[in-house]
Amino acid sequence: MTAPWYRVVGNEDAIFARAARLTMPVLLKGPTGCGKTRFVRHMAATLERPLITVACQEDLSAADLTGRYLLKGGDTVWQDGPVTRAVREGAILYLDEVVEARSDVLTLLHPLTDERRMLTVERRSEEIIAASGFQVVISYNPGYQAAARALKESTRQRFAAISFDYPGPDIEAEIVAHEAGCSSSVADQLVALGRATRTLRNHGLREGASTRLLVYAGRMVVDGSDLTEACMATLVHSLTDDPELVRALSDLISTKIG
């Protein structure tokens, strides 16, 4: 399996590889759509480990993670949850947007993220020692309103952290051009627009346009869309509902593109 494309910006790949070698859990933080998930997929493939991803949300329960009994015919059958599977297979377990999950649920990760490397499945009265290669990776977005939903200190202090942000204009344009398959001049224009919207972070917008949205715009252009139309479709209404800001964003696009 070839690794998904990822443009290394700093030393994040070296740090991740080192943490993997040391079986150290890793925390990735950064704004939405800046490449955290892509990075994990890339690293899993590079390190030749299976990757199991869990998108965290508020209703995620311990059973969703460890597993549960299901009814099958007249019998009850145990089904492993993603954490249990990852522990047995020695996979990278990736919990995306981890702060969305309730913090009491996350405490079940604690014995897995220290030297015990052990998962307790209460319903089965089973204790599983993680296979070698098992590694926990979590991600979250600290940008949203400064103090944001915080991770419990007892959880976050178990992780080596890698901080992400939108890359500089040249690299971001390279990424957009690669991902969307568009020309570098289109990518440059999209990145300039994206960076302009990030000026309004905390001035009306929670966040500016993500690299992901810029890639969407680029793909629309490659598919034959007019640049203005593609930007209007991807960079305006997805960022805000406020009519004044919608108008300002539309004006920005017409100003910069002409």
Add this chain to the structure above:
Amino acid sequence: MTEPDVNGGTQQPGRDGIDDEEYEKRLLAPFLYGAPDLLSVEEGSLHHAVRAQHLKAWLMMVTGREWHIGSAAPATNDGVVVYVPPTLPGPDEPRVADHAYRVMALLQAEIFSMGFFSQREWLRELHQDWVLQVCSHLLMAHAVVARWPVSAPGMMGPLATVTADLHLSELWVGRKQVPSVGLPAPFCALLAGLTPIKGAKVDWVTEAVEAVQSADSTAIRLVLPGVAQRLRESFRSARLGAPPVPFWVGALHPGWFLEDAAGDAKRANEWRSGPKPLQKLLRRIRAKEVHGEVEPGSRFQAPPLVPPGTEAARYNEWDHVSGRYRIGFARIIEADAPTGPAAALEQIIASHRMELAAIRAEFAALKIEQRWLHGQAEGSELDMDRVIQAAVGLRAHQSPDPNHFLRLQHEHRPLAVLTLVDLSGSTQGSVLAQQQRAVVLFAEALRTLGVVHAFYGFSSEGAQACHFLRIRDWADDETEVAKRMGSLMAGGGSRLGAHIRHATAKLMTRSEEDRLLLILSDGRPEDRDGYRGQYGIADSALAVREAGRSGIHIHCVSMDSSEGAYLRTIFGPRGYTVVPSAEHLARRLPMVFRSLSRR
């Protein structure tokens, strides 16, 4: 003594033997150095206010930095605010207006970002020599718009609209429109491209314009003195007075930058040289001896009264008379509230056992915990007992009970409450004691509810010293809190608007879904330097609206039973509760919380 006019030009009236330069200055002073016309956004110009909001967002994105939008005619900027005219000359056409506002705002912002305004000698030259000022302004405009085809191609359409519009290109000297006839040829050449005026080609002007358009912005400095000198000569010989500027190009105000910097330096110096009365005053304020006016004889507006180890933040203040924000006018100084013995608090608790018990009972009923509901038809988890029963039932060939799920009941949404306690001078004596009891009861209620909460006290001594006293921050140690809570002291005024804005900023850092700002008050927002009556009410009311827009709920509990019309104006008809005494809080508080949870 009248000097004969040697040049033979037309004699201007009122020229009593002063030299040309002085005459020029007098002629122009009223035009050039006036303050901008300010506009009331409140009355009849909502149209403009809405436009300003979207213009601001657009301008920030295009320029990549923060700007405020203000109103003044003609357009100008002071490095923080871009001022645009409230109305435009000519017929009101939305498309033209939209184009004109964008062109004017971006031009002003980019002229500032060329960086000349930080060069003081240059500013001084511009300030003293308005021919130089107008010439450099026009050359800067040329330089800015020449970059637009690349940096903002979408501006070319609006620019064409504006430069071709006869009304927007009207020539103005300061705040007065002047006819465009009789201008010297070189000046017409300088205006070409910015206005519909066409003049004979003047080579040295064309060269100068091309130089600033093609080279980097510092080229303007090299080109300017020569151009200005030659233009000055042509203006002098034609006895024309001030060179005009097209309306949309706006005005430069080097004096604003000079004055401001000079003022800052002066204040800093005064503070450094350390006049003893000021130091003494500072010590007394720290010791909480002084609460009212600054001593008579102290001429200082009090900016540097920030005791070490405290934090200061600035907020805008709404001036309802001029109809605009005073940018960064009020300064919040955050510090720990003074501590006293913890026993003071215990005493209050001991003497209010009944009220506290009532509050606990009321609030315990309000508090709903997360819990698993068993035997549900739908849910996120299987209810194992029910499942096994069902499995057994199946084997016994009975139809199983389908209700075998567990469901987590979500009820109260996470809530963060910041309580602001009015510690202004009016809160003395028995009122302060009431306030104190109210705080203690509040705190107990919040603790019972298990709600994330913080307590801050507020008082102020003018816009520059709005005190924000930490009684309890979100996660403060309770023993420290007890020492502070039992020893509240009052004094000074209440600049409510600034305090609401600071409290809003604090609440905005919380991630809880519901964020509530409770204000425990006993009277009108009143402070020194004019913060009273309608001014204080209007600013506070606007601060409440701003908070509302940020998703913060505000409720005021007032012990001012005298006359409540101002409370209604500030907090809205349902945004406040009047209680006769602290003890009544026990009955009213749960209602406040219930009404909040119904939203």
